[in-house]
Amino acid sequence: MKFFDEARIDVIAGDGGNGMASFRREKFVPRGGPDGGDGGRGGSIYAVADRNINTLIDYRYTRTFHASNGEKGGSSDCYGKGGDDVVLRMPVGTVIRELESGELLADLDEDGKQVLVARGGRGGLGNIHFKSSVNRAPRKRTLGEEGERRTLYLELKVLADVGLLGMPNAGKSTFIRAVSSARPKVADYPFTTLQPNLGVVRTDENRSFVIADVPGLIEGAADGAGLGHRFLRHLSRTHLLLHLVDLAPLDPEVDPVRDALAIADELRKYDTELYDKPRWLVLNKVDLIDEAERAQRIADFLAAYGEVERHFEISALNGDGCKALTFAIQDHLDAERARIAAEAEALARAAAEATAAISTDNEDLSRTEEQ
Incomplete structure (x- = not known):
């Protein structure tokens, strides 16, 4: 359909x-x-x-x-x-x-x-x-x-807890296939994802979250280039964004740092509230980098990219690092849900106390008028 x-x-x-x-x-x-x-x-x-x-x-x-x-x-x-x-x-x-x-x-x-x-x-x-x-x-x-x-x-606007960001062919669809039962199309050409895909990630019998994959972004997306800008609205309800980066692009002229910064800039241009959401950096395809230079490549990328809230190193194709990432996401979402529930409870308690205070004041006023 x-x-x-x-x-x-x-x-x-x-x-x-x-x-x-x-x-x-x-x-x-x-x-x-x-x-x-x-x-x-x-x-x-x-x-x-x-x-x-x-x-x-x-x-x-x-x-x-x-x-x-x-x-x-x-x-x-x-x-x-x-x-x-x-x-x-x-x-x-x-x-x-x-x-x-x-x-x-x-x-x-x-x-x-x-x-x-x-x-x-x-x-x-x-x-x-x-x-x-x-x-x-x-x-x-x-x-x-x-x-x-x-x-x-x-x-x-689809309802999801986690949203995936990244350039076309960054491995977003492969990642959502690796951690959930969703089966989006995967191919070796850009823009294989043409519509949002949702996957349910189960980390325990009674613990799960929903992850959303949207078409890849390109530079100029906020001004209408590519497909991803049409679907960024679907990330507005999420609690956490995962920014996937292809750390081993096939084209040697592609700079992963430049692409990652371009995605962050397009997000800021599109919606500052979306830009301000918690956003984790996920360095994908590390299995394609030789182990001898992998650590140095990651360190150089992080130094050039700048400050990040959290970062993870994974291979969506073979699943390396995906399990640790999903458990970290679940812990973050559980803490966020607990915080929201506590704030709602505090607001309800404050409203009840205010109502009780008004009722007491009205009773006192009624007694004064009777006297």
Whole structure:
């Protein structure tokens, strides 16, 4: 299936039905009075996150979604039937914005999360609502409201804990194959990865994380060169970035240090928040370097590259160093999750204490007023 991570759609909620103005007409019942019912509400449109969907392809070919209108009210106090709602199922991680204003409407970051994207119009009122002691035969009724109409921009940002960065052919796809069950395409030419690939890495029976591989970046990617810039949005939700570097390029004129610095610079140009995420340097293909000069080659690279948070030396092809790297990633993510949970608990505790303090102040104020 072809992968699509963005789409534009039109959503049109149903109009409310009109209210009815009618009067009872029964044999032997003179002056029966008003009995016009209300119109039904128009159908609304909802978006729901579904973990069984992984692309927005359905919204590239069907672009207009229309909920049904409510029926008009009837006589004999009969209310019109409401319009049927429309539920749009989207991949988990979809961000929904209004196209014209850019307003964020929803972030479907959890499976089953449901949001209203277009509200159906309310039904009109029948004349039974307007009778009174001085107006016993009202002919007034109201029309149904129009449903909301919006043009939405859908953007998919895959949910992953770790994201892979690097030049084409740096070994990202080989690495994700080595540490997970994912099987992205691997070949000896650039840009073999044309869409994001996700892999689940299990380090223990109850410990795992999700890793995302995106197409390789090249210099000028932030300005639209190559393919990777289109998929950098998928790294925005990650907690950790792995920057893979080909330490033994086949072309002797290729400088690994220059390429690595170019990737970091493109990341900074694209999004400073993404650039500021924790980023580890992973020196790949060390098995292709002679053991006698391997240590010196790595030391020279690190000295020329500059300060790094952490670095690892691996061979994704034969698995050397991959296990140690995955366990280090798991420990980092566990610590990050614990920190986030502790911060959330502290915020909840502070909110509870503030609520309790306000309640106590209100009680004291009430006693003072009573006295």
